[in-house]
Amino acid sequence: MKKTILIGVSGGIAAYKAVEIANQLKKDGYNVEVIMTKAAQEFVTPLTFKTMSHNPVVTDMFDPVREWDTKHIDMAKAADVFVIVPATANVIGKIANGIADDMLTTTVMAARSPVLIFPAMNTFMYENPIVQENIEKLKRHGYHVYDTASGELACGDIGKGKLMNWEAVVKEIERKLEE
Numbered sequence: 001m002k003k004t005i006l007i008g009v010s011g012g013i014a015a016y017k018a019v020e021i022a023n024q025l026k027k028d029g030y031n032v033e034v035i036m037t038k039a040a041q042e043f044v045t046p047l048t049f050k051t052m053s054h055n056p057v058v059t060d061m062f063d064p065v066r067e068w069d070t071k072h073i074d075m076a077k078a079a080d081v082f083v084i085v086p087a088t089a090n091v092i093g094k095i096a097n098g099i100a101d102d103m104l105t106t107t108v109m110a111a112r113s114p115v116l117i118f119p120a121m122n123t124f125m126y127e128n129p130i131v132q133e134n135i136e137k138l139k140r141h142g143y144h145v146y147d148t149a150s151g152e153l154a155c156g157d158i159g160k161g162k163l164m165n166w167e168a169v170v171k172e173i174e175r176k177l178e179e
């Protein structure tokens with residue numbers, strides 16, 4: 001049976017790279033499901049992910065047309081791996097503090113599969129001690145939080161905080177599924 005990769009996309013400029021990731025994973029034969037935060041939809045449309053994943057994209061906790069009323073639990077159960085890419089400072093902070101106020105963070109809360117978190121943000125945000133503390137807390141609780149790359153960021157700053165190369169993200173997800 002096809003393995004299911006659940007991708008949570010939050011609202012960072014690197015959201016467009018998650019499109020490549022979803023596309024590659026689908027091509028590699030996985031069932032790809034996508035949840036987007038409201039902010040993520042400012043960067044990329046749900047239609048883009050729907051086209052790449054061949055699945056409806058979940059954007060709303062209270063969508064009346066969904067067939068199940070506990071979709072977040074069903075999605076969490078169905079996932080062989082849950083990947084958050086890109087992970088904003090906000091979403092990292094929310095998960096680390098037990099906040100579940102949208103579809104992505106509520107589903108993460110119910111996840112039993114490995115959760116892989118790929119942060120992407122401005123260097124100053126990334127180096128903020130609160131963000132670092134949240135990352136450490138998530139790691140202590142068994143979440144797999146990956147390092148960022150260094151380089152020129154979308155805002156023009158140079159430093160840490162860039163999303164890991166997207167091909168490396170795909171490799172890591174597929175490696176995790178083999179464990």
Ligand SMILES: Cc1cc2nc3c(=O)[nH]c(=O)nc-3n(C[C@H](O)[C@H](O)[C@H](O)COP(=O)(O)O)c2cc1C
Binds near residue numbers: 011088089091
């Ligand atoms: C142009 C632009 C780019 C942004 N890029 C990032 C980013 O790369 N990382 C990040 O943590 N926040 C970024 N933000 C801020 C987030 O969109 C904001 O914190 C939002 O509340 C995140 O919501 P979410 O975590 O629910 O997706 C950006 C905002 C704007 C306007």
